[in-house]
Amino acid sequence: QVQLIQSGAEVRKPGASVKVSCKVSGYTLTELSIHWVRQTPRQGLEWMGRFYPEDGQAIFAQKFQGRVTLTADTSTDTAYMQLSGLTSDDTALYYCATDFFCDTVRCYHYWGQGTLLTVSS
C-alpha cells in the first residue's frame, strides 16, 4: 500500500519561504512522478507543478513559475516543494499526489494528507 506522509503545518510571514516535504512509502520514488496541488476556499484545487524524481525534471503551472522549486531526495523517498515570496494569498492547504500508474488490472493514485500553510504578519 502506497502512502504519502506530508510535513506538519507551517506559519510564515509575508516575503518568507516555506519547504513542504512528502515522504513516499510502499513504492520507490523514482518510479513515480509527484504532483503538488493546493486548495483554498476561493480558488478551489489548483495544480502547481509536477516533479520527475527519475531525472530531476519539473514542470510548473504558469502562475507559480519562478516561485516554486520542486526537488526530491531519492535516498529517503521524499519529495519537496519550496514556495518563496509568500503573500497572504498563499495561505492554503498543500497536497502532494502521485501520478496515475497502472498495472494490467487497475490504476493507482494517491494523495498526501495535506499541509496547512498560514501566511500572516
Next chain:
Amino acid sequence: DVQMTQSPSTLSASIGDRVTITCRASQSIGRWLAWFQQKPGRAPQIIVYKASSLESGVPSRFSGTGFGTEFILTISSLQPDDLATYYCQQYNGDSWTFGQGTKVEIK
C-alpha cells in the same frame, strides 16, 4: 491549458435520489478524467478514473461516463454518506486541471 467547467456548483437532493454532476473540458481529453470526493478536513479521495473505471472499494452506486469533452458522474441512489464536495480532474498530458467542485447536500 485545458479548462474544466463543472456544474452545478451546489446540489440539494433527497436520500434515494439519482444525482448527476457534469464536467466539460475546453478541449478533448479522451478518457483522462477522474472524479474525487472530498469530505471536510480530508484529502480528496478518488472514486472514478479514466472516465468510467470505479476505484476499488467505491460503492457501485457511483458511476462515470463520457469521452472527449463531456463527462458525467452519477450517484444512482443518494446515501447520507455521500454528503461531500465532488471534483472532476483532467490528467491528459503533463499537467492537471480541476473543476470548481459540486457540493452535494441532503435535502
